[in-house]
Amino acid sequence: MWRERRAFAYYFQNAASAVGGGLDVDFWRTIVPQVCRSEPAVWDAIISVSALFESPEPISNPDRTQNHRDALGWYSRSVSAVRQQIERGSVDTFVGLISCGVHLILALRAQIASGLVTAAKAALLEDTIVPIFIRLGLIGFTFSRPQIGLLLRGLKRKPTQKFVSLRSARADITRLGAEIQFFQHACGEHLLSPGDPRIPQDLLDLQADLSVQLRDWHTAFINLVESIRGTDAMTSDDVGTIALFSAIYEALFIMLEVSASSSEVITDAFLPKFQTIVEQSRIALDASMRPDGTQPPFTFDINPAVALWFTCLRCRDPTIRREALALMLRSPRVQGFYSCMSAVTFGERIMLLEEMNGEVMSTNPETAHFSTTESLIGYQYSPVSSSSPVSSVSPESTEFGANTPLTHSIPEEARIGHFDVFQPERGLPPDITEEVMAKWNLRPDRTFLGFWRNERDESTDTWRMVREYIPMDLKY
Secondary structure (H helix, E strand, O other): OHHHHHHHHHHHHHHHHHHHOHHHHHHHHHHHHHHHHHOHHHHHHHHHHHHHHHOOOOOOOHHHHHHHHHHHHHHHHHHHHHHHHHHHOOOOHHHHHHHHOHHHHHHHHHHHHOOOOOHHHHHHHHHHHHHHHHHHHHHOHHHHHHHHHHHHHOOOOOOOOOOOOHHHHHHHHHHHHHHHHHHHHHHHHHHOOOOOOOOOHHHHHHHHHHHHHHHHHHHHHHHHHHHHHOOOOOOHHHHHHHHHHHHHHHHHHHHHHHOOOOOOHHHHHHHHHHHHHHHHHHHHHHHOOOOOOOOOOEEOOOOOHHHHHHHHHHOOOHHHHHHHHHHHHHOOOEEOOEEHHHHHHHHHHHHHHHHHHHHHHHHOOOOOOOOHHHHOOOOOOOOOOOOOOOOOOEOOEOOOHHHOOOOOOOOHHHOOEEEEEEOHHHOOOOOOOHHHHHHHOOOOOOOEEEEEEEEEEOOOOEEEEEEEEEEOOOOO
């Protein structure tokens, strides 16, 4: 019991504000501990979070190793308790919401509509808990898209005229972020369709509507920032939050502008905005550093990695791109339910592949038909360990020197997008047939990166999108 109390004290003193972000500190430091008093499952969940927050990495120190054993035991006990309550039909929906997540949010909304939940709990749901899961969905949109769509459907949209706090500004930019990612996904489906790849008018109308909403958000946000700066109330946390929202705004602006186009070079027009993303992200990460100079090991709140990840994939300036990757290495290692290190490794592979493609095209300008797969011929196959460090970026420095290639424009045909990663023996994307597997030699036991790129038909002077695959463990 002593270890449990110690873990709870550590959570309250060190983890609560970092886990959910400074804007939700009242929820994580006040409401959640109150629920812990009456609900052992939530108590166990919180002390599990605390133990892992204190010792995020398995190490040889026996005391730290005990933290991991404690966390696993408490977590198992929490899940078991919630499962038993569900089986008995005695689970309190409000408590289960905090323990289990988004599916209970939907159940609770139904109870609110029936008048079975108090006004205070209903307000907490709509103002704090639902936005938490929408922010988690924004971090991992690819996997959470259906659930986030359900949450957005029940979210009340309010006209953006004036923000009374940074918290209200965050709620609106998070909602817009999710909706813009839905728009981007819908555009991608049309651009990749085998029939008519044109974007339909209803999506273009949605783009115009979202542009107005984003512009209105930015106007209200700037007014809020000016009002905060006009007082003595601005804190270092506020500085970091303002920088974070600025970076996210710039990323969403670019995303909204380019999603309806199949062109990859279209993003080159936004290099100043990509630079702003990097600069504002650096300010935000500096503000969130702990006294020992490190970032929290994980967080459930949005953070600069969302905008930096977009920059890594869509900005082709070699310096800005490496700065974004280096800053991602400074971010919390786990964000929501996703590993930042995995994202950095993936982003670096995409960057190096495009730069290699560009080099091949520049040294062989007479090549009639470029192929990413053919450009890899001559590169030796060598499995890449998932734990190997990212080679060309460093979290300590943004002076990349020799690690940064000479600046040259990566041509359209060398740029790739619309990625998916798959392993044939675990399941195939719907567009991959036996013929495709044979053509590309897709062995069942290897993991592959699938992507699309634009290819120019010189005879007709037109562009088309082509699909290619390469092994993920290929070293280049």
